[in-house]
Amino acid sequence: PSINHDHPFPQDGEYIYYLCDNDKNNTQPKKYNILFQSICNRLPELLPKLINEQNETDETECEYWACNNLHTRCNCFWNCENGEDEFHCDTSLTLCENEKIQNKMILQKRSENEIQCYRGLPVRIWLNNDESTFICFCPHSYYGSRCEYQNQRVSLAIKLQAYSDSRQTLFEIIIQLIDDSNEKIIHSHVQFTYLFARDCETIFYYYLLYSTRSKNQTKTYSIHVDIYEKQPLNYRGSLWFPINNTFLPVHRFDLTIAIPPADFNSEHCLKHECIHGKCIKYHDSQQDKSFCLCYPQWSGQYCTIP
Structure with a gap:
């Protein structure tokens, strides 16, 4: 059987192996503009562009890409695998997003009794009418009293x-x-x-x-x-x-x-x-x-x- 090269995956004359109709050359990128956070995230999103005789995308030369930079520093998310972009950050302030006021950023002072949840959500638990405490709700990939440990x-x-x-x-x-x-x-x-x-x-x-x-x-x-x-x-x-x-x-x-x-x-x-x-x-x-x-x-x- 002949091979139809219009398809990104080969066929055996009976079945065509493919992902999507607009896939070409086994690649998925279709965008021309992406968010900063999408650079070097292991998922190609930009069409290749020939620069100095090399096809460059948002996923090339990532070994030179610093995960700890102006845009990722202290954004409450580990962009670096070892979390270095979140070291020595001011934890007395937290950024909260309120959709009712058109996503304006509000600075909210932490309560003195509130604990810091590194990778979780702090929740206030009322013990009685006058006393309360905070606990951390951890995502399933973390555990510990402050979500400080990674689950295997x-x-x-x-x-x-x-x-x-x-x-x-x-x-x-x-x-x-x-x-x-x-x-x-x-x-x-x-x-x-x-x-x-x-x-x-x-x-x-x-x-x-x-x-x-x-x-x-x-x-x-x-x-x-x-x-x-x-x-x-x-x-x-x-x-x-x-x-x-x-x-x-x-x-x-x-x-x-x-x-x-x-x-x-x-x-x-x-x-x-x-x-x-x-x-x-x-x-x-x-x-x-x-x-x-x-x-x-x-x-x-x-x-x-x-």
Whole structure:
């Protein structure tokens, strides 16, 4: 079969592999002007421009880009991974945005009894009619009395790709952080829907946390992805991504997930003795990896746990 070079992804004569209709040369940038905060954020947004015989975008030469600068200094957000842009800032003042007065910035003096929540939200708790205290509501990626500690986690940036026969199909995507124990413990998971017409340019960002603090270094962990058609709930396939450097407190993944075509048949295998399930090979796995897809009400590595 011939190759149609008008499409950014090759075809095999039957299926065209693509992201969006206006994608060209496997790139997504379409903008000519972007916000300052978008520079060097690992997501190209500017069209390449030839400068000194080099194609330059907002993501080139980022090794020379200072994360601690006039625009990021003391903006209550860690633009530097080590938080150096927020060191030695005046914490006695906080900037508050009030939409009722057309987003004017108001300076509000902190209460003497209010604690500083480094990465959380301070909330006043009333103990009785006269006494109150402040506590910190932490995001799920941080913990501690002042949200000063990072949770060990996996940070995901996910881009989905679809074949041409699936552009009208609504998919249910389930992503799990699992370990290699006999119980196949699911430490955390996220679940969302994907529709090509709505999400072809969307990058999904999620955190997956380990169920214990700190994580068990004797275990190996991986990302398990299940893909279903939403209506009806037909199984399309699964993908597997190993987590190699488990010593890292935060493991970052930039994943490109290819949804199998409509006529894709999950390849069965006999490698595992799946007692109450069936052995399925992962789609596009480079290691001939397989797993047990358990029947309802069963779980575990070999579907032996009711």
